[in-house]
Amino acid sequence: MNMSRNDPPLYIRVHENDNVAIVVNSNGLTAGTEFPCGLVLKEHIPQGHKVALSDIAKGGNIVRYGEIIGYAVRDISRGCWIDESLVVLPEAPALASLPLATNPPPAMPPLEGYTFEGYRNADGSVGTRNLLGITTSVHCVAGVVDYVVQIIERQLLPRYPNVDGVVALNHLYGCGVAINAPAAVVPIRTIHNLALNANFGGEIMIVSLGCEKLQPERLLEGTPDVQTISLGDEDVVRLQDEKHLGFESMVNDILQVAERHLQRLNQRKRETVPASELIVGMQCGGSDAFSGVTANPAVGFASDLLVRCGATVMFSEVTEVRDAVHLLTPRVVSKEVGQRLLEEMAWYDNYLNMGQTDRSANPSPGNKKGGLANVVEKALGSIAKSGRSAIVEVLSAGQRPTKRGLIYAATPASDFVCGTQQMASGITLQVFTTGRGTPYGLAVIPVIKMATRNALADRWHDLMDINAGTIATGEETIEQVGWRLFELILDIASGRKKTWSDRWGIHNALSVFNPAPVT
């Protein structure tokens, strides 16, 4: 599927107003290359990088996705390579003046009859896996919990064949932190809500040290915006309790509590449920210039299909939405939801400002190598994941939704932080698009990884689950890839297929967002 040097030269122009396009061919295109439209390249342009479709004067608008992604640092001739150094970063959209809920898209026709095989829980939620999750109140206990997890895997799990696995919900929070700082609500809520992920079937247990700041009671109570988790004392193991006469005593106690939960989890069976029970997170990482024209639009199309099924879809990553937020504010269902969106953007502006940095800290070197000049271009490609549905709710980091449909869940853009936060917000499956490639995976939920380019899909044949590069070469349409992704989501959610990261068993650690100081 890779284009060879002899393939015809190809570029992608996204919008009719664009004065730039990106080069599709795998090895880039050399100076002198002529396109059917008459455009001749004045210099070599790497794959994914931008070519000027017309002369652009110094200071002139550089337009992609029909939006200004920057200003020309000097005169740029038609056919030249617009590398990142030629693009002056525009100001971010001013939050005060944005139109709110001016154009919420009407509901698309419902999609009926799509189902998956899920685990229905007592609270009405539906999981895609059947896991024992061991919540920890503080990192101090991580070594002990890891030790116990190995014993559970070796000795207990074989006796409970309906249980898919056991996950230590280890994190670096819980003590040595400013637990009463205003921003501490984020990590506390996150750890609280992670325990409620539908894949754990409501079988919550906590391993605590005893002296930590995040006492189990506080973890269970969470923050003012969440519902307290009721948990009997028999499900909380405190290592410092006087009854524990040493390490082996602790281990045995945790094993006993774990086994009680395994017995109940083993009763869980997959059953056919409507696709509306899915909660899917959309994320991108290691993005390139193709992300916004292949994988992310296909994800957006699949997102719309899910929303039409009545399912819940979340997109996130504040710094990769901030510069395109003016395209989102008209799409929210109400002024209130719009205000919430602005609040989340403003919170992050302030957070970056306090750290004496700003949104230009994004994109990464690899993003740039992949053709993304700046965070504006990255954001315009990133929000394509949200499709065309109305945005019905906005969540702060780690909050759980109260509505179905398309939701903006504010999180950092960091892959593993976003993944952790979306899991706290309740996703039971994640779709992750990448142009540069990442082996990213999560232990709690399946992650479907989608390549933006054929070359990556080919090279990483045993890591990428689905390829959207065919959109760039014209082999498939956005709609076709979107439908393929939608079907794959149902297959993976049902356990009929397995993602590559799950087949290899490679998973990233939890990375709970803690914007407050450590002490």
Added chain:
Amino acid sequence: MNMSRNDPPLYIRVHENDNVAIVVNSNGLTAGTEFPCGLVLKEHIPQGHKVALSDIAKGGNIVRYGEIIGYAVRDISRGCWIDESLVVLPEAPALASLPLATNPPPAMPPLEGYTFEGYRNADGSVGTRNLLGITTSVHCVAGVVDYVVQIIERQLLPRYPNVDGVVALNHLYGCGVAINAPAAVVPIRTIHNLALNANFGGEIMIVSLGCEKLQPERLLEGTPDVQTISLGDEDVVRLQDEKHLGFESMVNDILQVAERHLQRLNQRKRETVPASELIVGMQCGGSDAFSGVTANPAVGFASDLLVRCGATVMFSEVTEVRDAVHLLTPRVVSKEVGQRLLEEMAWYDNYLNMGQTDRSANPSPGNKKGGLANVVEKALGSIAKSGRSAIVEVLSAGQRPTKRGLIYAATPASDFVCGTQQMASGITLQVFTTGRGTPYGLAVIPVIKMATRNALADRWHDLMDINAGTIATGEETIEQVGWRLFELILDIASGRKKTWSDRWGIHNALSVFNPAPVT
């Protein structure tokens, strides 16, 4: 060794000016208990908690360690329990007016002839273990590296019997971070310097994704205050490199690089070296009121012994030093070192202030249960770990020392963050005192855990490596326990004895301090 209910009542008064003492007896003491000195308890007082030795008027000074730890919130009668609610927190010492280098202690008599069996490295450093450390430039690769580590342990290590193990230096940094924010120097320097820990024998290798912000070149270059690490391209595996045709290809490449280093590490042999080659970190966690009178003074005594051997000793934990800093500033060797100490304190004051919190976020609930009323009392006990030597250097988080002797290495007080930062600063062994108990351990260096109380040492018989509780009961002196600890340090450093956490294989994750925003 636990005191029973029938043991004679015992309290500890640290300093002749103290108007409070702490109760030693394991189960506390009941109202009516009479001490030989004539003091009669007016109410039940739990173990480690304070009794008023004289009447204290409302607003009067409450004095422990000869220092004001707070002011009485109301009149307190002799024999009453001074629980934390009765103690008003004083202001922290104003940094501007502190005496600098006014009283640096003269050098104590050198201790000659003490040695340990260590691994001498080409750069002159000496390790206590022989480990392959796999440095990672970004968390994205963690799943792959963990997978490879399992293969190395199973397939390669049996062929290299002189190598103690392999450690994935996974962390949550590297991308999705404000890498150009001023505070980003801390995590970058930390990851850079971790690779240089003497236990890795200079055999550095890096696994990188390719598109991350912390490019391997930048990791190797580090920050302006460190020396660039020279590393050939053959020791850097970038997963996104075109040569990798999928996951198995990446795994094989990492294995090949690892094996090359294992071959060299396998040549390393322990040899007898002077104790002056040790770099020992001192830390406390899960502290109680005994920490400052049993374990920490014994650690301080051992620290002085090490310094007298010419070794390097670090103590840390800014928030647990801040309120006792006036006792440290006279002890620094020069005004310059004193200024550096003040800078580190001021940096942290500002950091906490930005997060809308302050030093009162410390202590933890468990500290308080153990009798510590506030951070002042905790700090006075904490600095006892530093012994009586002059402070020759002050390091910012993750910096490496340029001097031998007693060093203040500024780190957060969080156990696992302090451990990670001290390892970056080069410690090859850590001593960790605890009153409440923690299973804390590190994969890179041995951690000797010392109990502050007999009851903990007895109960956690297979987690605590040494007990200082005998000081409280009068069974041993501070000097005796200090000498026992010193000998144990030499035994553990030599591999003659193993710590409990290493015997069980329970270790905490790296927790790199990142005071800058995530993006």
